[in-house]
Amino acid sequence: MKRRDFLESLAIGGLGLLVAPRALWAEDGEGGSALFAVPTNTGITGSVVVLGGGMAGTTLAKYLRLWGGTGVSVTLVEKEATYTSNIMSNKVLTGQLTLPDLVYRYDVLANHYGVSLVRGEVVGIDTGARRLSLADGSSIAWDRLVVAPGLEFDLMPGMSSASQYDTLVPHAWKAGPQTQLLRNQLLALAGGTRTGDVVMTIPKAPYRCPPGPYERACVVADWLRRNSVPGKLIVLDANPDIIVEKANFAAAFAGGSGFTVDYRPGSTVTRIDPDTRTVEYTDATGAHSIAAGVLNPIPPQRAPKLLADAGLYDPAAGERSAPVSVLSYESTRVPGVHVVGDASSTTQPKAGHIGNQQGKTCADAILRALQGKAPDPAPVTNSACFTPITATTATWLSAVYQYSPETGKMAVPSFHNGGTPIAATGPSAGNYEDMLVWFETLMSDTFG
Amino acid sequence: MTKLDRLATFATLLFSLAAIPATVGHATASTTLSRSIVLLSGDGASMTIPSAGGPLGLTNSNPAAVSAAVSGTTLSVTALAPGKAAIVVKEGRKTRAKLKVTVKAPMTVAPTTLAVPVAESAQARISNAFGPVVATSADTAVATVYLDGESVVVRGRAAGATTVTVRDSRTTVSVAVTVSAPGGGSGGGGGGTVSGTTEGRLLASNCFQCHGTYGSGGFDRISGKSETELIEELNEFLAGGEDPGGIMAAHLQGYTAAQLQAIARYLSHP
Numbered sequence A: 001m002k003r004r005d006f007l008e009s010l011a012i013g014g015l016g017l018l019v020a021p022r023a024l025w026a027e028d029g030e031g032g033s034a035l036f037a038v039p040t041n042t043g044i045t046g047s048v049v050v051l052g053g054g055m056a057g058t059t060l061a062k063y064l065r066l067w068g069g070t071g072v073s074v075t076l077v078e079k080e081a082t083y084t085s086n087i088m089s090n091k092v093l094t095g096q097l098t099l100p101d102l103v104y105r106y107d108v109l110a111n112h113y114g115v116s117l118v119r120g121e122v123v124g125i126d127t128g129a130r131r132l133s134l135a136d137g138s139s140i141a142w143d144r145l146v147v148a149p150g151l152e153f154d155l156m157p158g159m160s161s162a163s164q165y166d167t168l169v170p171h172a173w174k175a176g177p178q179t180q181l182l183r184n185q186l187l188a189l190a191g192g193t194r195t196g197d198v199v200m201t202i203p204k205a206p207y208r209c210p211p212g213p214y215e216r217a218c219v220v221a222d223w224l225r226r227n228s229v230p231g232k233l234i235v236l237d238a239n240p241d242i243i244v245e246k247a248n249f250a251a252a253f254a255g256g257s258g259f260t261v262d263y264r265p266g267s268t269v270t271r272i273d274p275d276t277r278t279v280e281y282t283d284a285t286g287a288h289s290i291a292a293g294v295l296n297p298i299p300p301q302r303a304p305k306l307l308a309d310a311g312l313y314d315p316a317a318g319e320r321s322a323p324v325s326v327l328s329y330e331s332t333r334v335p336g337v338h339v340v341g342d343a344s345s346t347t348q349p350k351a352g353h354i355g356n357q358q359g360k361t362c363a364d365a366i367l368r369a370l371q372g373k374a375p376d377p378a379p380v381t382n383s384a385c386f387t388p389i390t391a392t393t394a395t396w397l398s399a400v401y402q403y404s405p406e407t408g409k410m411a412v413p414s415f416h417n418g419g420t421p422i423a424a425t426g427p428s429a430g431n432y433e434d435m436l437v438w439f440e441t442l443m444s445d446t447f448g
Numbered sequence B: 001m002t003k004l005d006r007l008a009t010f011a012t013l014l015f016s017l018a019a020i021p022a023t024v025g026h027a028t029a030s031t032t033l034s035r036s037i038v039l040l041s042g043d044g045a046s047m048t049i050p051s052a053g054g055p056l057g058l059t060n061s062n063p064a065a066v067s068a069a070v071s072g073t074t075l076s077v078t079a080l081a082p083g084k085a086a087i088v089v090k091e092g093r094k095t096r097a098k099l100k101v102t103v104k105a106p107m108t109v110a111p112t113t114l115a116v117p118v119a120e121s122a123q124a125r126i127s128n129a130f131g132p133v134v135a136t137s138a139d140t141a142v143a144t145v146y147l148d149g150e151s152v153v154v155r156g157r158a159a160g161a162t163t164v165t166v167r168d169s170r171t172t173v174s175v176a177v178t179v180s181a182p183g184g185g186s187g188g189g190g191g192g193t194v195s196g197t198t199e200g201r202l203l204a205s206n207c208f209q210c211h212g213t214y215g216s217g218g219f220d221r222i223s224g225k226s227e228t229e230l231i232e233e234l235n236e237f238l239a240g241g242e243d244p245g246g247i248m249a250a251h252l253q254g255y256t257a258a259q260l261q262a263i264a265r266y267l268s269h270p
């Protein structure tokens, strides 16, 4: 029996039972989406290898099959058995969700959509031989490759090893064990086994999820207040000001939602000591130092080194992610290799909702290329970030990006709020409800 | 281990996970297992409940749709009729598992007769598909067929009659197809002609993050309405008459009128 036969018999025969991954227990039955058939004869044939099953890579793999049909074989190489969503992970810090609530599986992708899964960590991309090498010594050849591995994290000045993030000063900017560690450290503060303020640092933009750090500041400060935890939340932002949704976050920081945040813009971290949780920084007034109770440095981020080694971006030229054509997400450096999601360098935010749309845009372009056609000349993408402010309220930020033939870039068009994103008029409980529906639907458009 | 061996092991693992929800997740006695499953009437499923050994009790929000029973640490459910049920298993006051069961009706295809001129296309809508759907034409010289979203698209090749068979993992439905000679006729009518192209699809996929794949759910189902009805609804948002200041109205600011028309046209028959 060939493997493909096996997978198909699974889905058809199986026990007639599909387990849909769902993170949230939606009482009202809203949210989510249905399963759709993989068409049998679109006339398109080809094969695509996808590196990384996150928000962008998983969407891309699903839509290549859904739109391309059974003639397009798709292999997804992913190092983890399951995906843990970064989106909503700030709610793990406040105990409203647990990490297992944020786990998504690849079952539907494999069993229903017929994507071949390879579990393994890619350690090399040989663009000459067109082969991926895996940590276990095996390799996978590709005709067309899509790279969607997300981001890696720099060491903060003063740190000696990335393992210090895992044990002492979690960044928790990738949901997982560090998220739990940060939660435990906050609980230690509440329990009195640690004392001091919570200090969070924000790197210079661009970083993953522009509103994310401000969201974290709000929900953690709200939690500190609700639980009467001694100590305040100090935010050291390397940016000169709040970079998105300024009105909403500034109002919340100033006490508009019941808590306050000590927000210090224009603060450049010069050194951290993970053992003593001391952070040194400079701002317009000079050099300062804080010994924190809990230290949460959000480090600068870049596409994995693997991509630089493959020539997909050039660190020597100051690049931190891979330049692509936003018509097809094909690398401008290596033909036949596409980069989607956070690892690509575009004018769009590094976020999951838009990573999903980049995956669809890239899938469409690849399917056209397999038919000898040019990509859609006028792609549109959109970003939506719902942001919890307290345990019961949220805001949102929405933007649509259109392709500009003049600049070759994606841009918010002038007819969309004068070329800028649109924010909610303020935090509300209705937005919070909508946030849960949005999250479940986004995740089921991606993993379901 | 060769690559193929590894693939096989992975597939076996998936098989056991998909077949036995019991092993899904890393439940320990301290966590609550939350799962959703989709069943057809008559199907059964069971899962092991993480418990500390005390007696387990359950509540079932919809006994008409699903019957549920717990024996020892095993929860068994049987799908009775289409609908949704939430089963909550408790050990004393501690919630041990939440299972959301959706019971689906069998797949239907409408209409089951199609008339289409040569070189044009007609479509029938598939509802409630379960597992992969395969559509085949008994005579591909007369008509060819492919699936696009929720539609089975039939393209006339030569005058004559044939049968298109649509099959999901449980149900088979036949569609009688008559292909008429090219040239005449007004187009429209019947099952509705479609371009059979991908026009508007990528644009409309911007709606799927909030309205589900192919517009199938999320905040509201938006597929399957007529193009006119959709445009009216979108214009209502744009004019501030529907949820002004909401994210839907904000989202629509980013499109040109022509783009919204293409999206509405696509969503009327995805």
Ligand SMILES: Cc1cc2nc3c(=O)[nH]c(=O)nc-3n(C[C@H](O)[C@H](O)[C@H](O)COP(=O)(O)OP(=O)(O)OC[C@H]3O[C@@H](n4cnc5c(N)ncnc54)[C@H](O)[C@@H]3O)c2cc1C
Binding pocket: A051, A052, A053, A054, A055, A056, A057, A077, A078, A079, A080, A083, A085, A086, A087, A088, A089, A090, A120, A121, A122, A123, A148, A149, A150, A151, A172, A173, A174, A175, A208, A209, A212, A304, A306, A340, A341, A342, A343, A350, A351, A352, A353, A354, A355, A384, A385, A386, A387
């Ligand atoms: C706290 C927080 C809140 C956020 N909130 C939002 C929000 O509200 N809205 C929003 O849109 N976005 C949000 N984001 C951002 C969002 O999570 C990311 O932008 C998104 O996950 C990026 O998708 P991606 O596919 O590029 O990468 P990822 O989702 O990180 O996926 C990359 C995948 O590749 C795999 N991988 C990596 N390297 C290898 C390798 N060498 N071999 C094999 N596999 C590999 C990884 O295991 C992973 O599964 C948030 C992020 C954070 C941290």
